[in-house]
Amino acid sequence: MRTGRSAARARRCPRGRLQRRLPRRRPARQETVLHLEAAADAEPEANEPLLSAIAAARRRRDAAEAEIRRLAAYGREFTRPRPYKLADLAAAAGMSIYGVRTAYDHEEVADVQHATGLKPREWRATSPDDPTEDGSTA
Numbered sequence: 001m002r003t004g005r006s007a008a009r010a011r012r013c014p015r016g017r018l019q020r021r022l023p024r025r026r027p028a029r030q031e032t033v034l035h036l037e038a039a040a041d042a043e044p045e046a047n048e049p050l051l052s053a054i055a056a057a058r059r060r061r062d063a064a065e066a067e068i069r070r071l072a073a074y075g076r077e078f079t080r081p082r083p084y085k086l087a088d089l090a091a092a093a094g095m096s097i098y099g100v101r102t103a104y105d106h107e108e109v110a111d112v113q114h115a116t117g118l119k120p121r122e123w124r125a126t127s128p129d130d131p132t133e134d135g136s137t138a
Contacts, residue, residue: 073104077120
């Protein structure tokens with residue numbers, strides 16, 4: 001039996017009335033709450049909702065960093081008549097000039113070339129897989 005404050009609260013806000021208020025919440029927030037609760041109810045040890053949310057955020061961060069590397073590669077290797085300045089790319093990416101210079105490599109350049117069909121400018125450095133003058137690899 002409820003006494004005092006809890007009984008008064010139960011009379012003011014019956015369960016049906018509370019459930020009618022739930023759909024008024026923002027849909028994305030409510031959906032996230034439902035997913036987290038469902039994951040917590042399923043298997044607490046195998047499907048930890050907090051750790052799953054952190055892992056999803058890490059995957060989004062990694063994807064964003066990969067996109068920044070490809071965009072920096074495009075800005076430095078594919079724009080004509082000259083590449084974007086390292087300082088401008090660094091400011092836009094929130095990186096140092098040296099960070100932009102080393103952020104991408106031959107793999108990102110190849111990804112951009114494949115996606116755009118453009119030809120990159122000539123590289124000053126060689127890939128570790130490229131043969132040297134004597135025919136061996138570096």
